[in-house]
Amino acid sequence: MANVKIGDLVKDKGIYAGTYTVHTYSEDKTVEAYFATDFLRDASGQQLLLTFEEASRILLARNNGRKYGLGTERAVRHAIKKGKYIDGDLVFAPREFLNGYDGYGKLVRPDNNLCVLLKTNKSSLKRIRDTVNSSRNQDKKSSLSGTPDGNKIYRVKLTDGTHEAVRSDRFFEDDVRLTGVVPMRFFRIDPAPGS
Numbered sequence: 001m002a003n004v005k006i007g008d009l010v011k012d013k014g015i016y017a018g019t020y021t022v023h024t025y026s027e028d029k030t031v032e033a034y035f036a037t038d039f040l041r042d043a044s045g046q047q048l049l050l051t052f053e054e055a056s057r058i059l060l061a062r063n064n065g066r067k068y069g070l071g072t073e074r075a076v077r078h079a080i081k082k083g084k085y086i087d088g089d090l091v092f093a094p095r096e097f098l099n100g101y102d103g104y105g106k107l108v109r110p111d112n113n114l115c116v117l118l119k120t121n122k123s124s125l126k127r128i129r130d131t132v133n134s135s136r137n138q139d140k141k142s143s144l145s146g147t148p149d150g151n152k153i154y155r156v157k158l159t160d161g162t163h164e165a166v167r168s169d170r171f172f173e174d175d176v177r178l179t180g181v182v183p184m185r186f187f188r189i190d191p192a193p194g195s
Contacts, residue, residue, distance in 0.1 A: 006112045009124035010034065013088070017097050019174040022080045031096060031186040034091065035114060038045050038127040039143070039180045047131060049139050049178040052153050055092070059183060063089040072153070073103065073146040080186065092146030095154045097184060099161035103147045112181065113158055115144075115161035128182060132158050143182040155179050171190055 008016045014034035021030045040048045041056060050058065052071075060067045061091035066089055069075025073094040093114070096102045100113040110116075132141045140156065145154040145163070152165035153169050166179075 005122040007117045007122045007124060013187060015124045016187055017184065018109070018191070020094070020097075020186060022077045031080060031085075031188055034187070035093065035097070035128075035184045036185065038184045039140075039182050047140055047180055049137075050181060051137050051178060052144060055144060055181045056110065059090050059092070060080060072148045073144060074148070074163075076146060085186060086091075087129075087187045088185050090185060092153075093145055095145040095147035095156060095163060097146055097181070098143055098145050098156040098158070101142065101163065103149070114160055115156070118158060126157070131180070139179045143173070143188060144177045144179050146163075158182075 003011060003033055006016055006018050010016050012034050013032075014045070016037050017033040019030050020033045021028050040050065040055065042048055048054075048058070056067070056071045059071060063086070066086055068079045068085065068089075068091060071092050072179075076085065076091050076094075096109050097113055099115045100107050100109040100111075102108045114128075118125055118132060135141055136187050141159050142155050142157050147154050149165040154163045156163045156165045
């Protein structure tokens, strides 16, 4: 994408977050990643505080019934790898896009993750930044990620990038945290004309 920088708003896609590579046995598949322009909200515009299960159901409905396993990073990677992911479907953001850390705890995106981007003055991030800056409720300042930790899901504080594994109601009946969700979309990178 010529002249598009991380943090730029791209019409009909969202806020550009960089590329995302899925390693396969035969070839790597690289897609473009985009944040939605806001947290998940209801029809009246109120931010939704959700469990993982509730957020999964909302993403399923917004994807016209398409889902990718439990909606975790592994399932989305598998769908991309197999060519089954539909461009533009909303999914949980992998943790590396929220605070820069992969599922192994290694910092892989130190400069181009949502926590860092929120410290810039980019207008594309206004709705997310306004929510994070104005809310007193810490749950509204956080986002569930699609990166699992065993039978738990990571929740990332967008104010400082800290993360914690929280129980998912997919696996537990109690001790479930409500939190915000900033979803992502992926798009295949079209080959250059003539290639």
